[in-house]
Amino acid sequence: MTQQMTIAGLLNKKKKKERITALTAYEYSFARILDGAGIDIILVGDSLGMVFAGYATTIPVTLEQMLYHTKAVKTGVERALVVCDMPFLSYQASVESAILNAGRAIKETGCDAVKMEGAGRMVHIVREVVASGIPVMAHIGMTPQSLGQLGGYRVQGKTAVRARQLIEDAIALEGAGAFSIVLECIPQELGEIITERLTIPTIGIGAGVDCDGQVLVTPDILGLYGEIKPRFIKQYADIAAIAAAAIAQFIEEVGSGAFPGKEQCYAMSPEEKEALQKLIQ
Secondary structure, three states: OOOOOOHHHHHHHHHOOOOEEEEEOOOHHHHHHHHHHOOOEEEEOOOHHHHOOOOOOOOOOOHHHHHHHHHHHHHOOOOOEEEEEOOOOOOOOOHHHHHHHHHHHHHHHOOOEEEEEOOOOHHHHHHHHHHOOOOEEEEEEOOHHHHHHHOOOOOOOOOHHHHHHHHHHHHHHHHOOOOEEEEEOOOHHHHHHHHHHOOOOEEEEOOOOOOOEEEEOHHHHOOOOOOOOOOOOOOOOOHHHHHHHHHHHHHHHHHHOOOOOHHHOOOOOHHHHHHHHHHHO
16 A cells, blocks of 8 residues: 655655655546656645636635635545645634634545745744644745735745845744745745755745755646746646647547447347337337
């Protein structure tokens, strides 16, 4: 039986300098594929608002949507650590709402942990959520839920002052009990410094090769979503083109009568066919 990935397992991978892999999933089928391939972490990201629901940003995503998709993902997973992204305003308003909503995610979906964006006052919220028994993955740098404040999709920590603040944020979040931290869209040098100073794993997305692990959005790497193409994305396949060709062939074969063929049809026995003919004459 394949060994379940755990938080302790992730920490051990960092100690051994073994790279951690993470990808997103939003439903059962892809969750099974990712898990079967040996991915360490499956993040049910609020990116589903864009790649699954077609929203312009992640902001409209609701807690109910995240719970539904996370439960579906968890059903298809045997090995990977499943993390539920907490959507905008499901945890920022108060410690109480953060604990209750994160608790719902754990209890109702069976996920292993939740992810929360931000630092500053969020450090206290993360500390209290962790103290309540809920594992938290932190997230700093380019935080999509703060897109308006950040002025759009921009690299963070490019100045020495801002870079120092992100280092301090990362250390504070580790101190609050976060078991790992996503570093999004920051200079490679900064990703390296934060990774060296933390004992918890760093998961980079546009943060350079020195992070303990890497995460990407699965539809991005498979060519299934092309509306936004940040520099840090690498496309590994063009599934959209393959799917379009298959669908076009289906349409053509239905139109010509080539599908369904004999091998896709069911048949009555000659005796029952003859009996039916007598009944309907």
